[in-house]
Amino acid sequence: MNKIVRMSLVALLVGVSLVFVNCSKDGKWGDDYERKEEVYGFTVTRFDSVFPEKAIGETTRIRINIKTNYPFDKLKMRARVIYNLGKGRLKNELGRIFVPNESYLVNETYNIFEYIGNDEGTHRFTIEFFNDMGIKKEEIVTINYAMMTFYVETPKKITNGDIYQGDECEYQFCITPRKETDPVNNYEIKFNEFDGDIKFNGLSTPVRKKQWYNIPQISNFKIKLMSVKSGDVTLYYSIKNATSGEKVFSFQHKVKQRRVIARDVNINNTTIVRGSTGNFISGKIQKEPQTTSKIFYRVQLKNFPTNYNASAINIDVSSDYKEGVLMNNEQWKFPLEIRNNATPGKYKIGVIFKDEYNNFSEETNFEIDVLSGQPSWVQN
Numbered sequence: 001m002n003k004i005v006r007m008s009l010v011a012l013l014v015g016v017s018l019v020f021v022n023c024s025k026d027g028k029w030g031d032d033y034e035r036k037e038e039v040y041g042f043t044v045t046r047f048d049s050v051f052p053e054k055a056i057g058e059t060t061r062i063r064i065n066i067k068t069n070y071p072f073d074k075l076k077m078r079a080r081v082i083y084n085l086g087k088g089r090l091k092n093e094l095g096r097i098f099v100p101n102e103s104y105l106v107n108e109t110y111n112i113f114e115y116i117g118n119d120e121g122t123h124r125f126t127i128e129f130f131n132d133m134g135i136k137k138e139e140i141v142t143i144n145y146a147m148m149t150f151y152v153e154t155p156k157k158i159t160n161g162d163i164y165q166g167d168e169c170e171y172q173f174c175i176t177p178r179k180e181t182d183p184v185n186n187y188e189i190k191f192n193e194f195d196g197d198i199k200f201n202g203l204s205t206p207v208r209k210k211q212w213y214n215i216p217q218i219s220n221f222k223i224k225l226m227s228v229k230s231g232d233v234t235l236y237y238s239i240k241n242a243t244s245g246e247k248v249f250s251f252q253h254k255v256k257q258r259r260v261i262a263r264d265v266n267i268n269n270t271t272i273v274r275g276s277t278g279n280f281i282s283g284k285i286q287k288e289p290q291t292t293s294k295i296f297y298r299v300q301l302k303n304f305p306t307n308y309n310a311s312a313i314n315i316d317v318s319s320d321y322k323e324g325v326l327m328n329n330e331q332w333k334f335p336l337e338i339r340n341n342a343t344p345g346k347y348k349i350g351v352i353f354k355d356e357y358n359n360f361s362e363e364t365n366f367e368i369d370v371l372s373g374q375p376s377w378v379q380n
Helices: 002-025 030-040
Strands: 042-046 059-068 077-085 088-092 104-106 110-117 121-131 136-146 150-152 168-173 175-177 187-193 197-200 212-215 221-226 231-240 247-255 259-267 271-273 280-288 294-303 322-325 331-335 345-354 364-371
Touching: 042 121, 042 136, 059 121, 059 136, 077 088, 088 121, 110 121, 110 136, 187 197, 221 231, 259 345, 259 364, 280 294, 280 345, 294 331
Parallel strands: 271 364
Antiparallel strands: 042 059, 059 110, 077 104, 077 121, 088 110, 121 136, 150 175, 168 221, 187 212, 187 231, 197 221, 231 247, 259 280, 280 331, 294 322, 294 345, 345 364
16 A cells, blocks of 8 residues: 555655656746847946946036847837935936836936935945836946035036037136135046047147146136047046045036938949040038038949959059049049059949048949940940
């Protein structure tokens, strides 16, 4: 009897084990989330991994990009914040404050959040992103806030309009002491890092980086920034006075990218008798916005007959760009020379343009047929 009971228990255990194995193999348990992650997953990228120490009450900008495995607008994306350490509040670019553990819609892939710390010490909070399919990603942010004898207000943009690559933009800065009795003199500024030129307080020449400069009036001093980069270009700078040590700050300079648009780029003849004249490539090239008529172009051979004579055509395989000037109405023209000793056959030509900031147009390609003499179907 005992033997029969033991055998029954063993059979029961084996059956239960088989059920578990089958459940895991048919994808209803472990594999489901992996499949869901593959189709509906996303990644969260933070552009600033480390922040310089901030003064209490100072704003810290957090830039986050979301990349989904699916079209972003097909599923609703939400975010909520969990405040782990320190007294402070997070808000989005529109100024909406994140209440702890409440979810908010995220409508863009690129997002800028702002955090203000209100007490001294380490501040830590978690931003949790999740979509309607239950996929979640966390970003943990840590910022150190310290009691300083002064704080720097958010710089005010003075230059009107959009700032493009190569444009100079002026900002007004203001330092405010914490107490009325704190000193207002003997403040110095040092520009640590910036991808571009910096001009300080009316100086006509750019400053030297990592060199201290006296601030004559802390309530109103101006800085001009110019960068050939596009996007958010970060200025890192330090300020100190007679009673405090060096404090590091950062500021985002927004630069819009210029564009080069090539329209109607073509050749006037696609069948060319070698030695003939009057052949040219032309097009209309737009620079947006256009501040100069300078343009760089590359006319390149992409394909050519076997054993072609390189000296018989004024285009080669080089990837070098040549400088040109746009004529009236943004017209561009390139004279094409096919000399008498050119190798007959089909040639493929590629044309592309760029501006002085390395913004490129789309490349245009076309084929020409070089003949040794007039074809039989041409009548005088």
